[in-house]
Amino acid sequence: MATVILVRHGRTTANASGVLAGRIAGITLDPTGLDQSARAGERLAAVPLVGIVSSPLERCRQTTQAILDRQAGSPAAPIEDGITECDYGDWQGRALGDLAKEDLWSVVQTQPSAAVFPGGESLAAMQARAVAAIRRLDAAFEAEHGPGAVWAAVSHGDIIKSILADALGMHLDLFQRITINPASASIVRYTATRPDVVAMNTDAGDLGWLAADPGAGDATVGGGAGPEGPPSARS
Template sequence: MTQSTLILLVRHGETPTTGTVLPGRAPGLHLSERGRAQAEAVADRLSGLPVEAIYSSPLERARETAEPTAARTGTAVAEEAGLLECDFGDWTGAALAGLTGLPEWQTVQHNPSVFRFPNGEGFSGMQARIVGTLETLRAAHPGGVVVCFSHADPIKAAVAHALGTHLDLFQRIMISPASVSAISYADGKAPAVLTVNSTSEPLSGLRPA
């Protein structure tokens, strides 16, 4: 009998620079007070789900978002490099207001499949990384519920892949801070996207499709 694995993709909560800076993989960025409250709210919303495993991007803001859920479920957080933010290379730490005026920004928004950040990662490589990581986690937890704390662009890329949407359209997917997106995976079947960018309602009723 085929077993489905439910993977919940949670974007980290807000930080002091959310929406203004492209932090990338730079260390030392922590949740803001609002972000910490959002992390607690995520734990509330996941309450009641039979969580088997919790994985997090190694970056502080993701791990801090995972901590309340780990405490509520009694499940340790395992670091997973495959859930890391995209490597923005030379753009790491740049103000978004300055980047939006660059000619390359139009490619980022409208043709991301061909874009690679200077001395960094390309969106296609990022998508392959996150999709491969989720496949590994699915195989490791057949029939289980797995919570993954990650970042906006990798989650958008994973959702786009599960929907069968071309990467050039993935910027149309909104992934808000501390939002939850849920995908059900099973051998021999296309993924089933159960919810995207959920920010308020309880999620205890989610089950693998």
């Protein structure tokens, strides 16, 4: 099966100032985010990626470029609307401190499957289109490059959390238990029987072991020996 590395974009000017950016144009990486993206690129440099798919928003395209700059080959780098940021509607551009006073905030925290952003989309709709896009792309990369293919998807925190929740078999109402830091890497394989969540929210460590570890279709009873690689590469 193919392997997808889910990368969140680096820290942005909005992240640093506590503003919900959403899909607002012109939100870019701040100096810390640029450094984080460069480190993510260095981590992925040891993995020959067959493709890097990006959300269309600028912060993700910047992070994607940082990864591309450190790839030995020239992997395809298409834009994918299916993994763009959640449409937070009227919440976009507002301070998180102010949003926390809204009644909807507690719904987003405790029952996200029921959350619908005014003038935007629901978290359930966000998850459905993001999971569909990742599974479709994963199948396409495997069909083109074989079961050992490794590719990356550069997206957003809530998007990646929702994809991981689906892969873990978690109800969307539990997805706030997952943390995804800026420029972190999470790893999923979609096997014939179930998704295999290999790593979550890692921000350090060599990922070169992925190039030589195609994974197994069945879960290893007892845990198995694991891949040969530094423990710091996995969470």
